[in-house]
Amino acid sequence: MVGPHNRAGSSGRLREADLLGSDPENEIKTKRDKEKNDSANISDYLCNAADDHCFVVDKVTGGSVKMQLNLFSLVLKLVVAITAFFLLLTSLRRVVSNSKKPLHSITGGYWWVALQEQLVSDFSDIQELSLGSSRVKEVEYCSKEYENYVPCFNNSKNSLQLDRHCEWGSRVNCLVIPPKNYRLPLKWPAGRDVIWYANVKISAQEVLTSGALTKRMMMLEEDQISFRSDSLMFDGVEDYAHQIADMIGLRSVSDFNQAGIRSVLDIGCGYGSLGAHLFSRNLMTMCIANYEPSGSQVQLTLERGLPAMIASFSSKKLPFSSLSFDMLHCARCSIDWASKDGIYLVEADRLLKPGGYFVWTSPVASVHGSAEANENQKKWQFVHQFAESLCWDMLSQQDDTIIWRKTAHKNCYASQKHNSNPPICKKGSDVESPYYQPLHLCIGGTQSERWIPIEQRTAWPSRANLNSSELKLYGVPNEEFSVDSLKWKSAIQEYWSLLSPQIFSDHPKRPGDEDPSPPFNMLRNVLDMNAQFGGFNHALLEAGKNLWVMNVVPTTASNTLPLILDRGFIGTSHNWCEAFPSYPRTYDMIHADGLLSLETHQHQKCSMLDLFLDMDRLLRPEGWAIFRDTHSMIESARALATRLRWDARVVDVEANVAEGVLICHKPFPGESSRT
Numbered sequence: 001m002v003g004p005h006n007r008a009g010s011s012g013r014l015r016e017a018d019l020l021g022s023d024p025e026n027e028i029k030t031k032r033d034k035e036k037n038d039s040a041n042i043s044d045y046l047c048n049a050a051d052d053h054c055f056v057v058d059k060v061t062g063g064s065v066k067m068q069l070n071l072f073s074l075v076l077k078l079v080v081a082i083t084a085f086f087l088l089l090t091s092l093r094r095v096v097s098n099s100k101k102p103l104h105s106i107t108g109g110y111w112w113v114a115l116q117e118q119l120v121s122d123f124s125d126i127q128e129l130s131l132g133s134s135r136v137k138e139v140e141y142c143s144k145e146y147e148n149y150v151p152c153f154n155n156s157k158n159s160l161q162l163d164r165h166c167e168w169g170s171r172v173n174c175l176v177i178p179p180k181n182y183r184l185p186l187k188w189p190a191g192r193d194v195i196w197y198a199n200v201k202i203s204a205q206e207v208l209t210s211g212a213l214t215k216r217m218m219m220l221e222e223d224q225i226s227f228r229s230d231s232l233m234f235d236g237v238e239d240y241a242h243q244i245a246d247m248i249g250l251r252s253v254s255d256f257n258q259a260g261i262r263s264v265l266d267i268g269c270g271y272g273s274l275g276a277h278l279f280s281r282n283l284m285t286m287c288i289a290n291y292e293p294s295g296s297q298v299q300l301t302l303e304r305g306l307p308a309m310i311a312s313f314s315s316k317k318l319p320f321s322s323l324s325f326d327m328l329h330c331a332r333c334s335i336d337w338a339s340k341d342g343i344y345l346v347e348a349d350r351l352l353k354p355g356g357y358f359v360w361t362s363p364v365a366s367v368h369g370s371a372e373a374n375e376n377q378k379k380w381q382f383v384h385q386f387a388e389s390l391c392w393d394m395l396s397q398q399d400d401t402i403i404w405r406k407t408a409h410k411n412c413y414a415s416q417k418h419n420s421n422p423p424i425c426k427k428g429s430d431v432e433s434p435y436y437q438p439l440h441l442c443i444g445g446t447q448s449e450r451w452i453p454i455e456q457r458t459a460w461p462s463r464a465n466l467n468s469s470e471l472k473l474y475g476v477p478n479e480e481f482s483v484d485s486l487k488w489k490s491a492i493q494e495y496w497s498l499l500s501p502q503i504f505s506d507h508p509k510r511p512g513d514e515d516p517s518p519p520f521n522m523l524r525n526v527l528d529m530n531a532q533f534g535g536f537n538h539a540l541l542e543a544g545k546n547l548w549v550m551n552v553v554p555t556t557a558s559n560t561l562p563l564i565l566d567r568g569f570i571g572t573s574h575n576w577c578e579a580f581p582s583y584p585r586t587y588d589m590i591h592a593d594g595l596l597s598l599e600t601h602q603h604q605k606c607s608m609l610d611l612f613l614d615m616d617r618l619l620r621p622e623g624w625a626i627f628r629d630t631h632s633m634i635e636s637a638r639a640l641a642t643r644l645r646w647d648a649r650v651v652d653v654e655a656n657v658a659e660g661v662l663i664c665h666k667p668f669p670g671e672s673s674r675t
Contacts, residue, residue: 162314262568357406525587
């Protein structure tokens with residue numbers, strides 16, 4: 001296209017035509033030249049204003065060109081002014097919201113500095129998204145020190161903190177890279193028993209000096225850490241699980257399901273060996289442990305392809321609904337259950353379903369006459385008496401292991417003394433979505449309609465198929481639930497038909513791994529960022545996929561977490577403006593259905609780039625991300641995926657004109673990213 005013209009040059013040509021006289025042919029030629037040049041001027045003006053986005057304008061056939069240009073300029077300035085005004089209001093709202101103080105109370109000029117920073121960030125995001133993926137600047141890689149970066153935990157001077165501290169603006173805006181010798185995990189089930197030493201931050205000394213039973217089962221073999229089932233020490237897990245079943249009154253671990261046990265919360269789980277054993281018996285075990293800078297229980301458990309997340313019994317409630325688990329397990333989990341007037345036992349009671357089991361293995365329960373034993377005796381007496389006040393029945397004790405069963409009858413609390421400790425929670429403090437709220441020394445969950453003994457619940461896998469009467473407990477219409485189930489059953493088939501050729505193509509080979517032989521185990525750890533009813537999880541299991549799903553219910557959405565947990569799945573609530581409590585490179589796939597629209601409409605404090613940076617941190621190299629959302633959100637997501645160096649493509653599925661699907665692939669970073 002012709003470059004911009006000088007308007008004086010055009011008028012100069014007109015004066016030259018006047019000098020030629022009044023020849024009719026010259027007048028016609030001069031008029032055509034004028035129209036042609038004016039038309040070109042308008043087109044070039046618009047192209048320059050829009051930079052890469054060039055508009056094509058019809059030939060001007062009449063009227064004043066100058067007037068039209070002035071009108072266009074006025075409209076353009078008005079649009080920019082309105083946009084800037086609303087952007088200013090949005091940025092100001094974010095600053096005030098983030099400060100958690102009213103504007104008039106913010107002193108010292110902080111609000112003005114923060115507002116300027118927010119404006120620059122917002123203008124930058126809008127400009128980059130409007131320019132398209134070809135003009136978007138790629139995000140830089142983090143330095144080596146951030147290989148195992150976990151926001152909200154290791155951003156403090158005290159790296160051993162237990163509570164999360166998600167400070168606004170504290171996250172790094174870069175891509176976390178894997179360690180230099182990182183290799184893709186072995187496919188399940190081989191990856192359950194053998195992991196690559198370079199993939200996790202743990203030293204050989206930490207392995208050899210570890211005190212926990214499950215930690216001592218580890219063996220170092222050159223560049224691998226092995227949990228092989230043929231190890232003599234591994235037999236201890238099988239014997240231990242059989243001991244628990246026997247103490248409950250069951251013949252074997254295989255009978256757990258018939259007794260109503262499906263979901264287990266393993267507190268301070270070692271490296272997940274008990275959960276790995278129970279998984280083969282159709283029990284879903286969630287490992288939780290404190291944040292650890294190295295030798296992390298959660299990181300190694302996830303590396304083995306087992307469910308885990310960072311969570312601790314400290315000053316806040318865990319991000320799970322009341323009455324969430326059929327069994328809680330603590331084997332030398334380093335929690336002092338007798339401390340703080342028993343408030344940690346109260347939290348354990350809140351999480352446990354009626355009729356559920358609390359399994360505790362600890363030397364505190366053993367008495368041998370020493371000074372240390374006397375101290376343990378005091379703790380044991382407190383726990384024993386406090387458990388009675390919680391209406392727990394002690395079923396059995398063998399050596400260091402004790403098992404209690406939570407009452408299945410609410411009238412147990414009514415029969416206690418009026419001044420008993422702890423009391424029943426008041427209605428206002430007993431909530432189903434206690435997202436990191438302060439702990440309360442009161443018994444919760446008693447007012448819930450979900451107070452149903454575990455033995456009265458349908459056994460797995462039928463538990464996942466809720467009937468109409470069960471759905472009424474959660475206020476979900478049967479038709480809506482059925483439509484959701486059908487949607488995901490169809491979607492899973494489409495996803496797999498799209499992913500299979502990509503994952504198992506011969507070019508390129510994935511570093512450190514060969515394509516597995518059929519049956520293919522494409523994925524193991526899956527994160528569903530907006531799980532809704534857990535339909536995505538259910539459809540995957542119905543399709544025979546050998547994987548597990550971390551179902552996340554955003555705090556900005558309707559709280560469907562109780563429904564998901566009662567179906568026998570695992571999940572948590574989470575605020576996606578904060579980093580997810582997990583280590584880098586822990587998921588093979590991330591799925592987000594409607595999440596971008598949900599978060600955008602809630603006027604969150606964070607940007608979409610913050611969300612995508614955390615996704616990249618959680619996603620393994622060669623991992624996949626699937627977005628399902630409105631077409632405008634999908635286009636924005638594609639631009640951001642390009643910034644993260646992901647391969648991204650929009651696909652048409654189900655002939656649905658209302659939404660689109662974006663398939664993203666995170667490549668294995670090159671050597672240049674680690675320099």
